[in-house]
Structure formats: C-alpha cells, structure tokens
Amino acid sequence: MQCEMCGKESSLVQANVEGAVMSVCSECARFGAVLETPQRIIAAKEKVKRMQEKPEEEEEVILVKKNYASLIKHAREKREIKHEDLGKALAEKVSLLQAIEAGNKEPNFDLAKKLERFFDIHLLETVKLENKHHSNESVGGMTIADIMKKKLKK
Template identity: 30%
Template sequence: MQCELCGDTIHGSPKRVNIEGAVLQVCLKCARLGVEVAQPRPAAPGRRAPAAPAAPQRKGRDVFDLMVGEVVDDFGERIKKARIEKNWTQKDLANEIKEREILIKKIEKGDLIPEDQVRVKLEKALGISLLDVSDDEITSRKGGKISTTLGDIIKIKRE
C-alpha cells in the first residue's frame, strides 16, 4: 500500500490521520503532520454493528414558526378559486405577479408552499389572505409597547 501523502510504500499498517480536514492513510513519517484518527473496529463475528441513531423527526413547516401566522392549509384551493373568479388562467396569474407558470401550478396543487415574497404578490393580485393568524397573536401585537428602532431613525433622517 502507498502513502496517500508522499507516495512511499507503507511498511506495516498505515496510520489514518486528519490533515487539514482530509482523512488520509499515511506512512509513519507523514503521520506526524496531522492528528491521528481512530481506526474503525471490525465487527466481531455474530455481532451486529450498532444501529445509527435515527434522525430527529422535524415537524413539517417549522420555517413558518417565525412568521406572524402560518400559511393556511388550503392555500392552493384559495388561490385557484380567486384566480377563477377573476377569469384568469394560470399563465395570466403568473404574468401578473411576474413569476413562472409552473410555480403557480405547483402552488395550486399544494406541492409547494409559497415563499413570503410570492405569497405577498399572490395576496395583492388576487385580493386574498393566505396567512392564518391566531387571536392570541393579534391581541399580543396590539398591546405591545412602541419603541424607536434604528430603522425608524434612518427613515426620519431621509425625510
């Protein structure tokens, strides 16, 4: 076997070392250039290797937890209904909001949850709401303390 770093023939067993993020099988001379990595132990005959831990289950729409409300479950049906009421085809709607027709098709089928930018465009063009805002969020927003932010100061100076 050859050293993966210098190319010399390895006498004896190779050393597995991590050199700048790469794990290589090297000779004893090159092994001092990196940090030795533990060799994987072969499984004993008759014993099964321990199963890898299962990936943690993620809930489906955790990205939307940070939003004011979640996109309603029937967003595709609402979009299609509003589009048909305006006598628009999917292509007409796509042209209106300056997006691709295939995106509209996927959203209406429910295969794709619209991103915030697309959702806002759809809401404006169709005159509908796609967010499901709970009563708790509405009341908590109304009673909040108003404070000046850095963005407000920048807007004031521009005016």
C-alpha cells in the first residue's frame, strides 16, 4: 500500500487531512485526523474486553513430556510388542518409532496421541505460560498505544 501523501510503502491509516479522507502512512497521519475504521475499533474493543475479563491472561500449551522415550519404551516392553508390530498397528515408520524411543526425536502431537491411546499412557501435558505481551499486540499493524498517541497529538 502506498501513502497518498508521501508515496511511501507502508501500512496505512485513513486520515482526514484538511477535509479530504486519504490513506496515509503513520508519518503523514500526523498532519490529519486519523479515522478509525470500524474493524479497527471492534478489534480494539474486543481486546480491551478480553484484557478486562482475564487480567492475568495465561496461555496454555500442550507439550510432550520430557521422559517420553522411556515412557514409550517401558509401555512397549511391558506388552512385549515389537517395533515392527507397533509400526503396523499405528501405521507409522518403524525407524521413526525407534528414533522416538531412543530419545532422538520427539513425537508430534498426532503420534503422541496415538501412542497414548495405544498404550493407555500419558505422554502429553498442558503447561501454562504467562502472557507478557499485552501492550505489544498489534491491531491492523498498529499497536493500541500508537492509536492512542495519534489521538493525543491532534
């Protein structure tokens, strides 16, 4: 997108410059009044609402347990199943299963699920991460802080 005032390639905002609505870059937006598009306002409102509902927003990620290799190995040995048979049962490559058991390769989510079901074991765990990026999230290429600054400048 090209700024209608300076021609710079940039993410643009709609601004009212001396009565004319133009798509301008953030630099040129200073010369006019920034008009917020409906989507931008909705996105900003949604974000504020989310932050109010969950002030300490936590993100959850599902990870494969660190000791996955021994968990799988023990389960397989307990049932006296060969790698070859496990490969057939799960429709996976034997070499991949061997690499996983050796701890050389972490199973992906789907395979971990399959192994969990097959052996009736738990390979996946949910880990909570604190989300510390509230203020830097962008709305349409601009952060909320940027939008606020522009409003203050006019």
